[in-house]
Amino acid sequence: MNKTERLLAIVMELQRSKLQTADELAEVLGVSVRTIYRDMMALSEAGVPIIGETGLGYSLMEGYFLPPISFTVDEAVSLLLGTEFIEKRFDPTFRKSARSSRRKIEAILSRPIREETDRIQGSIRLLQKDEMVLMMREKVNLGIIREAMTEDKKLRFTYHKRVAEADGNRVTVRTVSPYGLAHDEQNGWLLLASCDLREDIRHFRVSRMSDLTVTEDTFQTPDNFDLQAYRPKDTRSTQVCAIFNPEIADKVEEANSYYMETAESKEDGYHVTFRVREPEELLSWILGWGADVVVTEPESFINRVREEIGKMKEHY
Incomplete structure (x- = not known):
């Protein structure tokens, strides 16, 4: 930052603030107190x-204002909430x-x-997960991913899936060409990338990656790939049906499971249909509702729920 930029800052x-001490200004601008004087x-x-x-410090005379841009209240709130979101959910x-940016807007x-x-x-709060978990599982990873995308280099990482694949593995090593990042309210940050192992575009939860490495192999994003228009292929082909206690229908609706396809209130309960790749993906979620839900199909998943309940009973 040169002197002109510093004076404007x-x-x-x-x-932005009614009163600032020389020490506070020096800390913000990264210079000595003598330079501030x-x-x-x-x-x-x-x-x-x-x-x-x-x-006490320094202040500007009342009425003095240097407005390069003017904002309405709604515009200012939108921008400041946006900077707060990035500050909490992105890399260092x-x-x-x-x-x-927030300080400049203010x-x-x-x-x-x-x-x-x-x-x-003051009336709006952005909730977030534990700060340390985010730092370890998302923020650091995001920095490495952005580095790879900037340099058009492939990434290698260990991926931890919540549910085992058909071969029984939950952990795989992937090498991918990173095309872009997307944020999902339920899943957090997702990496959209061309996976060498699957030979197709896949999306990966950033929080489930470990051992990220930027390789020396380069890639080129296809000209016809549009991150804004891209929609992942829906490979959910198995239907699961369940009936919930009607008294908790509103809670089930609020839970807004990614796998939920239809829901209807009937005399005997709240009927919900799910569509999944593997029923196992839904197991923990279903069990979380306890006696307030009964799975009606498929039979194989009903048996799987019985099996898991039996294992739980052995611990009590």
Whole structure:
């Protein structure tokens, strides 16, 4: 950051906050306190109305405003929530950029807009998983994935599936050409990539990857691949039917299982149809409803539920 950029950054920081000490400004800008003192003198000489209060800090004279862009309250809230989302859910590089962007947006808001934005933001909260888990399973991985995509190089990683595949394996080593990242509310960050093992495009949960390595092998994203338009192939071909206690129908609906296909309230209960690749994918979810659900088909899955309940009984 050169001196001109630093002087502008100081003015924006003072617009963002009513009062800032030299120590606080020095920390934000990554310079010494002595440099801040010199910059304040330069700004004053340039006609910027800076007020220095001994023992308190610096502020801008009331009414002074440098607005390169104007935002409505709704626009400002949208942008600030967006930076907060990126700061919480992306890798360290983007997190730092999001934090910097947020400070710049806050700095250019007029005081009335800023106060109203603060009020609205205070009524909205973005929930997130445990910060350390995200850092270990998603944030670090995202940084490596972005590196591979930027350099057009393939990735190699160990993938941990929740349900074993037909060969009984839950853990496989994959080499892929990373085409893009997508975020899903239920699954978190997903990598869309061409998988060498499956010879097709697959999507992988970033949180289920380990041992990520950027290889020396390069790839080229096909010209006809459109991340925004891409929809994964639906390979769910097995139907599972269940009847839930009607008293919890609203909870089942709110759970919004990815596998749920139809739901209908009838006299004997809340009838739900699921479509899965393997019934095992639904086992833990079904068991979580306890005695409030009865699986009616297929028979093989009914037997699998009985088997798992039997194993549970052995522990009690």
